[in-house]
Amino acid sequence: xxxxxxxxxxxxxxxxxxxxxxxxxxxxxxxxxxxxxxxxxxxxxxxxxxxxxxxxxxxxxxxxxxxxxxxxxxxxxxxxxxxxxxxxxxxxxxxxxxxxxxxxxxxxxxxxxxxxxxxxxxxxxxxxxxxxxxxxxxxxxxxxxxxxxxxxxxxxxxxxxxxxxxxxxxxxxxxxxxxxxxxxxxxxxxxxxxxxxxxxxxxxxxxxxxxxxxxxxxxxxxxxxxxxxxxxxxxxxxxxxxxxxxxxxxxxxxxxxxxxxxxxxxxxxxxxxxxxxxxxxxxxxxxxxxxxxxxxxxxxxxxxxxxxxxxxxxxxxxxxxxxxxxxxxxxxxxxxxxxxxxxxxxxxxxxxxxxxxxxxxxxxxxxxx
Amino acid sequence: xxxxxxxxxxxxxxxxxxxxxxxxxxxxxxxxxxxxxxxxxxxxxxxxxxxxxxxxxxxxxxxxxxxxxxxxxxxxxxxxxxxxxxxxxxxxxxxxxxxxxxxxxxxxxxxxxxxxxxxxxxxxxxxxxxxxxxxxxxxxxxxxxxxxxxxxxxxxxxxxxxxxxxxxxxxxxxxxxxxxxxxxxxxxxxxxxxxxxxxxxxxxxxxxxxxxxxxxxxxxxxxxxxxxxxxxxxxxxxxxxxxxxxxxxxxxxxxxxxxxx
Amino acid sequence: xxxxxxxxxxxxxxxxxxxxxxxxxxxxxxxxxxxxxxxxxxxxxxxxxxxxxxxxxxxxxxxxxxxxxxxxxxxxxxxxxxxxxxxxxxxxxxxxxxxxxxxxxxxxxxxxxxxxxxxxxxxxxxxxxxxxxxxxxxxxxxxxxxxxxxxxxxxxxxxxxxxxxxxxxxxxxxxxxxxxxxxxxxxxxxxxxxxxxxxxxxxxxxxxxxxxxxxxxxxxxxxxxxxxxxxxxxxxxxxxxxxxxxxxxxxxxxxxxxxxxxxxxxxxxxxxxxxxxxxxx
Numbered sequence: 001x002x003x004x005x006x007x008x009x010x011x012x013x014x015x016x017x018x019x020x021x022x023x024x025x026x027x028x029x030x031x032x033x034x035x036x037x038x039x040x041x042x043x044x045x046x047x048x049x050x051x052x053x054x055x056x057x058x059x060x061x062x063x064x065x066x067x068x069x070x071x072x073x074x075x076x077x078x079x080x081x082x083x084x085x086x087x088x089x090x091x092x093x094x095x096x097x098x099x100x101x102x103x104x105x106x107x108x109x110x111x112x113x114x115x116x117x118x119x120x121x122x123x124x125x126x127x128x129x130x131x132x133x134x135x136x137x138x139x140x141x142x143x144x145x146x147x148x149x150x151x152x153x154x155x156x157x158x159x160x161x162x163x164x165x166x167x168x169x170x171x172x173x174x175x176x177x178x179x180x181x182x183x184x185x186x187x188x189x190x191x192x193x194x195x196x197x198x199x200x201x202x203x204x205x206x207x208x209x210x211x212x213x214x215x216x217x218x219x220x221x222x223x224x225x226x227x228x229x230x231x232x233x234x235x236x237x238x239x240x241x242x243x244x245x246x247x248x249x250x251x252x253x254x255x256x257x258x259x260x261x262x263x264x265x266x267x268x269x270x271x272x273x274x275x276x277x278x279x280x281x282x283x284x285x286x287x288x289x290x291x292x293x294x295x296x297x298x299x300x301x302x303x304x305x306x307x308x309x310x311x312x313x314x315x316x317x318x319x320x321x322x323x324x325x326x327x328x329x330x331x332x333x334x335x336x337x338x339x340x341x342x343x344x345x346x347x348x349x350x351x352x353x354x355x356x357x358x359x360x361x362x363x364x365x366x367x368x369x
Numbered sequence: 370x371x372x373x374x375x376x377x378x379x380x381x382x383x384x385x386x387x388x389x390x391x392x393x394x395x396x397x398x399x400x401x402x403x404x405x406x407x408x409x410x411x412x413x414x415x416x417x418x419x420x421x422x423x424x425x426x427x428x429x430x431x432x433x434x435x436x437x438x439x440x441x442x443x444x445x446x447x448x449x450x451x452x453x454x455x456x457x458x459x460x461x462x463x464x465x466x467x468x469x470x471x472x473x474x475x476x477x478x479x480x481x482x483x484x485x486x487x488x489x490x491x492x493x494x495x496x497x498x499x500x501x502x503x504x505x506x507x508x509x510x511x512x513x514x515x516x517x518x519x520x521x522x523x524x525x526x527x528x529x530x531x532x533x534x535x536x537x538x539x540x541x542x543x544x545x546x547x548x549x550x551x552x553x554x555x556x557x558x559x560x561x562x563x564x565x566x567x568x569x570x571x572x573x574x575x576x577x578x579x580x581x582x583x584x585x586x587x588x589x590x591x592x593x594x595x596x597x598x599x600x601x602x603x604x605x606x607x608x609x610x611x612x613x614x615x616x617x618x619x620x621x622x623x624x625x626x627x628x629x630x
Numbered sequence: 631x632x633x634x635x636x637x638x639x640x641x642x643x644x645x646x647x648x649x650x651x652x653x654x655x656x657x658x659x660x661x662x663x664x665x666x667x668x669x670x671x672x673x674x675x676x677x678x679x680x681x682x683x684x685x686x687x688x689x690x691x692x693x694x695x696x697x698x699x700x701x702x703x704x705x706x707x708x709x710x711x712x713x714x715x716x717x718x719x720x721x722x723x724x725x726x727x728x729x730x731x732x733x734x735x736x737x738x739x740x741x742x743x744x745x746x747x748x749x750x751x752x753x754x755x756x757x758x759x760x761x762x763x764x765x766x767x768x769x770x771x772x773x774x775x776x777x778x779x780x781x782x783x784x785x786x787x788x789x790x791x792x793x794x795x796x797x798x799x800x801x802x803x804x805x806x807x808x809x810x811x812x813x814x815x816x817x818x819x820x821x822x823x824x825x826x827x828x829x830x831x832x833x834x835x836x837x838x839x840x841x842x843x844x845x846x847x848x849x850x851x852x853x854x855x856x857x858x859x860x861x862x863x864x865x866x867x868x869x870x871x872x873x874x875x876x877x878x879x880x881x882x883x884x885x886x887x888x889x890x891x892x893x894x895x896x897x898x899x900x901x902x903x904x905x906x907x908x909x910x911x
Contacts, residue, residue, distance in 0.1 A: 019462065019498060019499045020499070021460055021499045022499075049704050049708070050702065050704050050705040050707070050708035051704050051707050051708040052708065077707070077732065077733070080731070080732045080733070081704055081707055081732065084728060084731055084732070085703050085704050085707070085728055085732070086704065112456035112457075113456070114457070203834065204833075206831050206832050208699070208719065210798075211697070211699055212699060215697075215699065215700050220700070222700075222702055222703070222722070222724075222725060223722075223724060224722075224724030224727075224728075225724065225727070225728055225731075228724065245475075247475065248470065248474055248475040249474075251463075251467060251470075252467050252470045254455050254456045254457055254459065254467075255453070255454075255455050255464075255467060256450075256453075256454065256455075256456075258419065258450060259448075259450060259453065261419070261439060262417065262419075262442075262443060262446075262447070262448040262450075263443050263467065263468070263470045263471055263521070264438075264439045264440035264441075264442065264443030264444070264470065264471040265439070265470070266439055304457070304458075308458065308459075308460075308463075309457035309458050309459055310459070310463060312475070334702070334704065334705075337696075338705055338708065339678060339693060339694070339695045339696070339702065339705030339706060339708050339709055340681075340694055340695055340696030340697075340702060340705055341696060341700070341702040341705060
């Protein structure tokens with residue numbers, strides 16, 4: 001309620017901090033909480049799996065690895081499973097969740113829309129198309145490709161993601177500036193093209209190739225050990241760290257491109273950097289894990305719901321939440337049908353799609369997110 | 370000074386501005402008047418550095434506009450656009466804090482919070498600071514965005530003269546708040562030495578708050594100068610296409626314009 | 631971490647000294663590999679199989695480690711195998727590598743679809759699980775059966791044109807086999823001719839392809855028939871209805887693993903196939 005118009009008045013809230021907004025968790029509490037949650041999920045994931053290892057044995061193995069204790073309290077085969085199968089898998093899960101969530105959050109900031117996602121800008125379909133091409137054309141590819149062995153699929157998927165991202169970006173350039181509306185439409189068009197290509201490859205593939213392709217599209221963290229996780233960590237991890245730095249520019253961007261420019265934001269560079277880094281991060285993990293959906297939508301959303309829309313909280317918060325989500329989803333993937341495994345993409349879709357619908361229903365009434 | 374000379378701005382074959390000129394000096398309030406489509410917003414955008422004119426020059430503090438980097442422009446001039454909006458559920462205080470972005474990028478310090486709060490108080494919106502802007506009324510949100518522009522050029526940070534460019538800042542405000550906003554703009558000019566340029570629709574507000582008025586018609590300046598000299602029946606009729614009567618204001622020492630078909 | 635793996639490897643190797651002699655726990659991946667394990671009399675040592683190991687019935691009752699191309703390393707390891715025998719299709723490669731790093735002996739069988747490859751597979755499996763003697767006996771038995779089978783096939787005259795149709799429910803509909811596939815090999819071994827030539831692998835079944843091929847016999851797996859909705863539906867397919875086989879209703883169907891597994895039942899399967907495709911209409 002506003003009072004007399006004549007004289008300006010002093011605010012009564014504490015001067016140097018953001019006031020408490022009802023319904024919101026302040027960043028100072030939320031981020032450490034999320035970090036703790038992620039750590040707990042990672043620890044729980046280390047203790048989960050088809051191979052029986054008790055929490056005590058997990059602790060003993062880890063303590064021994066860092067030199068805190070001797071080699072007792074566990075068997076060597078348990079140590080092998082934990083260190084060379086479970087630990088890289090959990091690491092990959094954390095990386096994948098963080099990269100997907102960060103990519104989603106940044107795209108949502110660039111499009112100023114909470115429903116934007118890597119799938120919309122053509123990044124995921126691009127990766128999938130390249131993977132399909134490699135799987136189906138495998139025998140026909142030049143010899144140099146087969147040299148790469150187990151790396152040709154990850155490399156191809158990453159290049160595919162980058163290729164479609166660049167194509168979408170170039171298509172959206174109007175008079176030297178990129179139009180986000182055109183970018184969205186170009187992303188949908190390129191994505192449709194990519195899916196048509198995937199359909200074609202599915203059609204001409206053999207039964208064996210089709211199975212490989214289908215499984216890749218369902219997503220899995222079982223892609224390999226440290227030899228594969230290493231390069232992914234460098235690429236996706238590096239891109240993720242750089243993405244975090246876009247936070248305050250993205251906040252200014254929420255006022256619209258023209259206003260952001262008035263505030264001194266280099267809008268062209270922000271868009272270019274945001275899209276390229278997202279393609280790199282998402283492409284690098286998708287190359288190894290296949291398509292794992294909904295993390296880029298759900299994680300940023302949850303953080304916005306809890307802590308408000310400031311990207312300074314949403315970006316790191318989403319990274320942590322995404323990491324926790326993927327690692328948590330991988331636990332039933334590994335245990336529900338043991339000793340077999342469920343594709344993790346199926347689980348994230350099962351939970352993510354209803355959640356997404358719920359969000360849409362809420363947002364229909366009041367687009368306050 | 371923020372000065373534009375001999376501007377030509379065209380889009381296709383349409384002439385938005387034709388040999389137009391405008392200048393804002395630190396500490397003065399200039400108002401642009403004209404009918405819809407006269408080129409007021411275009412002129413403001415040229416002064417803001419958004420549009421590069423086909424012909425003519427724009428100088429900011431003595432240097433051509435295109436030589437200033439985006440950030441350097443942001444430190445010296447704030448723009449309040451028509452229909453400002455913000456995506457996502459930011460609070461009023463958070464939106465005003467965005468105005469401090471040029472001054473520190475990602476680092477938001479205590480002084481930024483203090484300035485943001487004072488700016489909100491100045492537009493009589495301090496009680497709204499924790500409200501989501503998307504839940505505010507049109508007028509309340511407009512005042513919050515005005516506070517953001519004020520916060521952007523609040524203090525003299527050693528970068529030279531600052532300017533405030535307001536595009537129809539009072540369109541959605543009730544009369545009391547219209548006067549508050551323009552009085553605030555004027556005090557910004559007088560007390561802080563900021564040069565203010567505002568696009569308005571109401572000649573009477575211009576009469577009350579401007580030192581200089583510029584009348585635009587179809588991209589050309591048809592008159593400019595002190596309100597008393599510019600707001601004459603002939604000029605107003607030419608500018609708006611409506612018969613106008615100008616009488617002395619009953620209470621204030623300014624002209625009062627009455628227009629009716 | 632490398633040290634832990636080396637220790638594990640050493641312990642696995644040093645443990646039961648002759649690991650090959652007493653490989654107690656076997657995991658088998660691939661229907662053909664599983665059949666060989668049973669034929670060597672070591673079925674009681676199997677602790678888990680993959681989803682394609684459907685014969686014999688006892689195998690169907692074992693825990694499953696998933697689809698052969700999508701193995702989970704930790705899942706397989708949780709079965710504590712000493713040895714894993716796998717057909718060449720097993721994967722993914724990183725999972726197999728992780729199994730090896732954890733000290734499990736992984737034996738991959740040759741990919742070729744032939745009788746000689748079958749003998750070699752028997753030898754490899756027998757060596758892996760320490761049943762060399764049984765392996766030799768099985769090889770001898772197989773050779774004898776094979777000789778008899780080949781004689782029977784040769785005795786039949788004629789070389790019927792056979793078209794192999796595969797339907798796995800994918801978007802491609804029904805596929806037909808060219809050269810170089812397991813089905814193609816079986817057709818030749820049974821004394822028939824592949825109605826389609828000039829390409830390798832599978833391609834979609836079109837009406838033109840079917841009429842050009844003009845097969846006298848349509849060969850399918852029981853699983854494909856089920857996917858298509860029955861033998862009648864199969865014959866109604868435009869690519870097949872107008873062929874000699876379609877008009878005569880000559881459809882020969884076998885279980886997929888029996889027909890294409892190239893396991894120890896190969897001689898019997900070739901004999902049965904030859905009987906059916908040469909049978910008078």
